[in-house]
Amino acid sequence: MSISKYRAFIKVAESGSLTKAAKQLGYSQPGISHMVDSLETEMGFPLLIRNKDKIVPTENGKKVLYYCYQIIKNETYLQETVSAINGLLEGTISMGAYNSLMVGFLPHAVRNFSNVYPNIELHLREVACGEFHELLPRGELDLGFMVDSIPKGFSFIPLLRDSACVIMRRDHPFAPYEAISPTLLNGCNFIMPVPGYDDVVNTVLQKSPFFPKIKYYTASDVAAISMVANDLGISVISSLQVGLLPDDVISRPFQGAYGRSLGIAIKSLRHAPPVIKEFVRICKETAAQLQQAPLPEPPHDTR
Incomplete structure (x- = not known):
């Protein structure tokens, strides 16, 4: 599974909107929708409820969301640790x-x-x-x-x-x-x-x-x-x-x-x-x- 799909899911869940998530991440709205659809297919169950006014996580989506946060955080920590090993504290x-x-x-x-x-x-x-x-x-x-x-x-x-x-x-x-x-x-x-x-x-x-x-x-x-x-x-x-x-x-x-x-x-x-x-x-x-x-x-x- 791609890190970018986790980021897309997190931003949609946080903002309640595909359009807002796309703007925040620099993707097109169809691109964000495709990433979330692909993630749902890979996991085997819906992650989001697409209401008319707002998109919200399903109950299973809420459970997955916590671990998506951890994956993104750990990826950031990994990048920072590699930079430090190379002598660049960032x-x-x-x-x-x-x-x-x-x-x-x-x-x-x-x-x-x-x-x-x-x-x-x-x-x-x-x-x-x-x-x-x-x-x-x-x-x-x-x-x-x-x-x-x-x-x-x-x-x-x-x-x-x-x-x-x-x-x-x-x-x-x-x-x-x-x-x-x-x-x-x-x-x-x-x-x-x-x-x-x-x-x-x-x-x-x-x-x-x-x-x-x-x-x-x-x-x-x-x-x-x-x-x-x-x-x-x-x-x-x-x-x-x-x-x-x-x-x-x-x-x-x-x-x-x-x-x-x-x-x-x-x-x-x-x-x-x-x-x-x-x-x-x-x-x-x-x-x-x-x-x-x-x-x-x-x-x-x-x-």
Whole structure:
């Protein structure tokens, strides 16, 4: 079976359209249709349901789709490994990360890597907590920057320890406190992070439940910080995001150990292509530097 047929099937399943898949892959629409028909013939059963409005995978097609992703991913890894053996480090890395890591860690790691390997393509996307358990097994991400609750069959590489922080205005009654007891938040006007995004607040709630007066929910930490700055309540963010705070908003640690281990979820570091191994190595170095002392802000692109 041809790799091109697997790619055609994947793109049709993802886009729901022969025309869109053909455009994305650079084929004609009849050419894509022929490849999918040929693949169905070789497998002996239909892979797609061709409805009037959209094309969707059959139940058998859904089962096959997972393995098609793996075949394409492994072919890419093979090509990158051969290039590395020939002395050419090349390839593309697809990554997903929590918002806190997108803000406080990955800009530094990506800068450090890109300074050495400017021709390697890095595809980075923000991912909610629950999405990793779908995206990583499907092969849509090479690396997941997340907590240690990883999908089955994956390995976890710890990078750094992240703490939960309370943020408030400088004139808030809690501002004089050096550290905040969770019980102190009972009844306070509170801006609650939407569950399932970057659940640093759960590191506190699971160990020491508190019961604030929830005034607002937000999936954006930047929005939460802005609402705190406008005296709409207090909130909890990752210590990695403290650098985002404006002058009129301060952070305070909790009393006690409330935090989480953040790192990299990967299928297999041992069998990963050289370019991914090198990126992981630089991530470890960057994390060690960040734990020792705050890193300077990544330079702004003024072009």
